[in-house]
Amino acid sequence: MGNLPFAIGFVVVVALLAVTHRLWVPALGHGAASTWRIAKITVAEARRRRVVQAVVVLVLLVLLFMNFFSYLNPREQARMIISGGLSAITVFGILLAIFVAAFLIPQELENRTVYAVLSKPVRRFEFVLGKYLGAMIILAVIMTIMTVVLVGVLLVQDHFVPDFDHSVFEPNLDNVIFAAVMSYFAVAVLAAYIVLISTVSSTAMTVIASFLIWAIGSLQSQIHDLAEAAETVFQKWFFTMFYWIMPPLENFDFRHEVSNFMHVSYRAGINAAGEGVLYIIIVLIVASIFFNDRQM
Amino acid sequence: MVSDEIVLQIEGLSKIFRSLFAPTGVKAVDSLSLSVRRGETYSIVGPNGSGKTTTLKIVLGLIFPTSGTASIFGGNVADVSVRERIGFLPEDAYLYDVFTGEELLDFYAGLFGYPARRRKELVDELLSLVGMQANRRVPFRECSKGMRQRLALAQALVNDPELLILDEPTSGLDPAGRHQMTELIFELKRRGKTILLCSHFLAEVEEVCDRVGIMYRGRLVAEGTLAELAGAPTEIVITTSGLAPEGASRVGAHSAVLGIDGDAVRMGQESSDELWSVLDAIREAGARVGEVRRPRPSLQDVFVRAIRQDAGEQDVAEEVH
Amino acid sequence: MSDRRNRNLVLLLLAAGLLLMTVPLQESIHELRPHVFDPERKTKRVSAINIGPMPAVIAALGGFRTVAADVLWLRVERDFHGGNWWEIPSLLDAVNQLDPHFLLAWEVHGWHLAYNLHAESETLVDRRHYLGRGIAVLEDAVEANPDSWELTKELAWTLYDRGREPWRAAEYFRRADEFPESKSYVTRMIYRCYEGVLDIPNLMEALEYARNRHTDPNVADDVQHQVIVNDNYNWWLQHKDDPLEHRRQIVKENTARAQRSRPFYLYPDNPHWDVCPHCGLPSPKGSEFCSTYGHPMKPSSGSSRSPGGSRPPAEATSI
Numbered sequence: 001m002g003n004l005p006f007a008i009g010f011v012v013v014v015a016l017l018a019v020t021h022r023l024w025v026p027a028l029g030h031g032a033a034s035t036w037r038i039a040k041i042t043v044a045e046a047r048r049r050r051v052v053q054a055v056v057v058l059v060l061l062v063l064l065f066m067n068f069f070s071y072l073n074p075r076e077q078a079r080m081i082i083s084g085g086l087s088a089i090t091v092f093g094i095l096l097a098i099f100v101a102a103f104l105i106p107q108e109l110e111n112r113t114v115y116a117v118l119s120k121p122v123r124r125f126e127f128v129l130g131k132y133l134g135a136m137i138i139l140a141v142i143m144t145i146m147t148v149v150l151v152g153v154l155l156v157q158d159h160f161v162p163d164f165d166h167s168v169f170e171p172n173l174d175n176v177i178f179a180a181v182m183s184y185f186a187v188a189v190l191a192a193y194i195v196l197i198s199t200v201s202s203t204a205m206t207v208i209a210s211f212l213i214w215a216i217g218s219l220q221s222q223i224h225d226l227a228e229a230a231e232t233v234f235q236k237w238f239f240t241m242f243y244w245i246m247p248p249l250e251n252f253d254f255r256h257e258v259s260n261f262m263h264v265s266y267r268a269g270i271n272a273a274g275e276g277v278l279y280i281i282i283v284l285i286v287a288s289i290f291f292n293d294r295q296m
Numbered sequence: 297m298v299s300d301e302i303v304l305q306i307e308g309l310s311k312i313f314r315s316l317f318a319p320t321g322v323k324a325v326d327s328l329s330l331s332v333r334r335g336e337t338y339s340i341v342g343p344n345g346s347g348k349t350t351t352l353k354i355v356l357g358l359i360f361p362t363s364g365t366a367s368i369f370g371g372n373v374a375d376v377s378v379r380e381r382i383g384f385l386p387e388d389a390y391l392y393d394v395f396t397g398e399e400l401l402d403f404y405a406g407l408f409g410y411p412a413r414r415r416k417e418l419v420d421e422l423l424s425l426v427g428m429q430a431n432r433r434v435p436f437r438e439c440s441k442g443m444r445q446r447l448a449l450a451q452a453l454v455n456d457p458e459l460l461i462l463d464e465p466t467s468g469l470d471p472a473g474r475h476q477m478t479e480l481i482f483e484l485k486r487r488g489k490t491i492l493l494c495s496h497f498l499a500e501v502e503e504v505c506d507r508v509g510i511m512y513r514g515r516l517v518a519e520g521t522l523a524e525l526a527g528a529p530t531e532i533v534i535t536t537s538g539l540a541p542e543g544a545s546r547v548g549a550h551s552a553v554l555g556i557d558g559d560a561v562r563m564g565q566e567s568s569d570e571l572w573s574v575l576d577a578i579r580e581a582g583a584r585v586g587e588v589r590r591p592r593p594s595l596q597d598v599f600v601r602a603i604r605q606d607a608g609e610q611d612v613a614e615e616v617h
Numbered sequence: 618m619s620d621r622r623n624r625n626l627v628l629l630l631l632a633a634g635l636l637l638m639t640v641p642l643q644e645s646i647h648e649l650r651p652h653v654f655d656p657e658r659k660t661k662r663v664s665a666i667n668i669g670p671m672p673a674v675i676a677a678l679g680g681f682r683t684v685a686a687d688v689l690w691l692r693v694e695r696d697f698h699g700g701n702w703w704e705i706p707s708l709l710d711a712v713n714q715l716d717p718h719f720l721l722a723w724e725v726h727g728w729h730l731a732y733n734l735h736a737e738s739e740t741l742v743d744r745r746h747y748l749g750r751g752i753a754v755l756e757d758a759v760e761a762n763p764d765s766w767e768l769t770k771e772l773a774w775t776l777y778d779r780g781r782e783p784w785r786a787a788e789y790f791r792r793a794d795e796f797p798e799s800k801s802y803v804t805r806m807i808y809r810c811y812e813g814v815l816d817i818p819n820l821m822e823a824l825e826y827a828r829n830r831h832t833d834p835n836v837a838d839d840v841q842h843q844v845i846v847n848d849n850y851n852w853w854l855q856h857k858d859d860p861l862e863h864r865r866q867i868v869k870e871n872t873a874r875a876q877r878s879r880p881f882y883l884y885p886d887n888p889h890w891d892v893c894p895h896c897g898l899p900s901p902k903g904s905e906f907c908s909t910y911g912h913p914m915k916p917s918s919g920s921s922r923s924p925g926g927s928r929p930p931a932e933a934t935s936i
Contacts, residue, residue, distance in 0.1 A: 275643060
């Protein structure tokens with residue numbers, strides 16, 4: 001069913017890349033190098049600003065207070081810790097993504113640090129990509145730390161909570177880690193959208209729009225329902241477009257399955273990750289179109 | 297030093313900024329044409345809002361012209377290879393403020409793909425050029441304005457550019473800082489760099505540049521060497537002290553004297569005998585001679601004159617420093 | 618100028634091409650996670666059109682249904698222990714809407730309605746109402762979680778024990794029994810349902826079925842199951858054409874059930890309870906220790922009897 005659009009898309013992409021190869025192939029090496037340098041300095045800047053430390057302390061506090069459900073039965077306790085912990089990871093990840101990504105480029109413009117970089121042999125796309133990658137590295141570090149803490153809490157609780165024969169404390173570690181990784185993809189996709197918005201709008205608007213996109217992206221299945229249930233052609237067309245344009249955040253949300261100890265489809269996760277990477281590339285391409293045309 | 301090779305060519309450049317509030321647009325640059333030759337120091341001078349920075353940004357590809365072209369080394373500035381040969385000092389330059397001078401320069405040098413060892417040498421060299429060796433480990437945000445500006449200049453020099461574009465290099469600096477910056481620009485000029493700078497501060501330009509283009513309301517209203525613009529000196533000014541009114545009227549009666557403004561006696565470019573006789577007249581009037589000058593019209597005068605001619609307006613001088 | 622426009626066009630086409638390439642990925646995700654994406658899925662979590670409970674809608678905006686369900690669940694817990702029983706159904710409604718895969722919440726919801734509130738109700742109409750609601754909730758639960766044998770069993774049990782619908786109950790027990798992780802007592806409950814209403818043909822069939830299930834001699838549970846089922850099977854084989862014996866058996870069982878819920882001291886020959894010699898409270902027959910305070914049930918000669926407040930042993934109170 002999806003093979004025809006895929007084939008069309010694939011042909012278009014390959015054809016375009018082939019036709020324009022003289023433009024982008026020679027730029028690849030140097031472009032990758034400067035992208036990486038910009039990513040690195042973005043990370044270094046965040047480290048100097050002690051963004052990571054502040055967030056980590058906050059999250060440690062939240063996660064360490066996860067063991068106050070001791071009056072519940074073991075399975076419920078596990079559920080509470082897993083769903084609360086994964087949600088904490090996702091929320092902090094997303095809030096951080098919003099505040100890091102929304103300021104990533106506007107801050108450069110406002111401080112005029114961008115001029116010194118863009119007057120060097122750096123393409124604007126490389127600049128956008130480098131800043132985005134830098135933010136992603138920061139977020140990856142933070143979310144990894146949070147996940148490690150959550151796993152630690154689960155292991156400790158598993159050791160201390162006495163199991164009943166009808167209710168067992170199940171740390172469900174594989175799935176918890178899997179869900180955390182998928183949350184990272186959600187954060188990455190959302191961050192790409194935020195970077196896109198920040199190239200065309202003011203910071204305050206970007207932050208507001210980011211929250212909106214986050215909410216809409218989380219209602220992905222509802223929009224899909226609306227598209228399926230549409231009564232007129234226009235409605236169907238509108239909701240379908242909307243569905244494909246908004247970030248597919250629900251694809252990455254496995255918290256529900258994991259905290260209910262349901263079957264988790266890793267296959268769906270891998271597909272979602274692939275789709276997420278494609279979405280990130282698409283959104284960054286659009287962002288670079290806007291950024292390329294931006295008057296600075 | 298100045299060769300005939302044209303490094304920067306701007307032709308018929310116009311830029312109209314359109315916005316919600318000005319749907320018809322604001323004309324920032326209006327059919328501007330100029331060219332800079334290799335080894336030359338060219339200065340665009342004009343009051344705030346005359347379109348200098350806009351022009352530089354168009355040249356650098358940071359904004360896009362509404363019409364006309366700007367080419368550097370015969371190429372488009374959108375081309376990355378062109379940018380490897382230019383350096384840019386932005387106005388009120390601000391760099392990533394958590395990093396120290398050497399880290400910043402290392403980063404900017406890295407953008408040109410230089411290997412680590414070369415970067416290290418380069419950073420040392422540049423820091424000593426701009427006199428920041430001692431403060432190399434001071435974070436940018438803790439630097440003084442002068443230090444920041446010098447670091448920003450060093451950042452523009454990491455690739456040993458052939459063309460250097462400086463936007464208001466001395467703005468906001470104290471006299472000492474201004475002097476240092478001017479010295480640095482002289483040094484770069486001596487090294488054979490082509491320099492395009494823009495400023496609304498006329499004195500600095502006067503000292504440094506070979507050619508000046510005066511911009512006003514987006515247009516180039518006058519262009520040429522300083523001598524061309526200013527013309528030859530036409531009068532002698534004698535500064536006196538203790539010139540009494542009746543003595544002044546006696547001095548004023550001298551045939552060579554053009555006029556007296558307070559303590560300053562202005563006279564035409566006559567022979568030295570005439571000069572001596574005027575000096576005698578002043579001494580006889582019981583006044584002392586402080587200084588004898590043959591002033592060339594300052595760029596300021598040229599500037600005001602050019603703008604007056606162009607705009608036919610009265611009080612443009614107010615807009616000029 | 619047109620250079621830039623061309624490049625932008627190429628980039629846009631590229632983006633469109635890549636977007637088309639995501640179509641099969643998304644479709645496979647729809648197939649792999651039908652409980653999230655299938656438009657025909659049994660419970661749409663929170664419908665955007667029919668706005669459900671407010672907390673559900675708000676939580677849905679950020680994808681925090683599960684956490685919101687947790688918070689409400691903690692409130693259910695508090696209300697339950699605080700005796701605020703009548704508030705619980707609405708909270709549990711929200712929990713089920715927010716997280717329809719939270720099995721325990723469904724189970725507790727159905728049980729609370731069909732047992733606790735049913736028992737607490739003062740009129741027959743109310744009782745019927747809460748029983749019906751409890752069963753309806755469990756039906757929804759099974760519909761939302763067709764993969765859960767526990768909920769199916771819970772529904773079956775409620776239908777059997779409270780709903781007096783043994784045939785439907787048997788049907789759901791049968792369904793629960795089809796899950797590999799189901800327990801052997803579920804298998805036995807199928808024929809128990811028919812037993813109570815003397816549906817002999819179905820009963821014999823269910824017994825046959827139970828005899829052929831759980832036959833692994835290496836699993837202790839299976840061996841025990843075989844013993845129980847064979848016992849029952851033999852009994853029914855012997856008496857299946859003897860209605861009088863059936864009647865007797867029913868009376869026996871009903872008496873036993875009645876006795877289980879009557880004050881034990883009214884039935885000194887109560888076959889289900891032993892009385893603790895220390896505190897005088899009842900414990901299930903044959904217990905080694907008192908189930909209330911853990912006293913040893915066999916009176917030890919050496920130990921002194923606890924003083925005042927303790928009930929005399931059963932022998933002393935026989936009427």
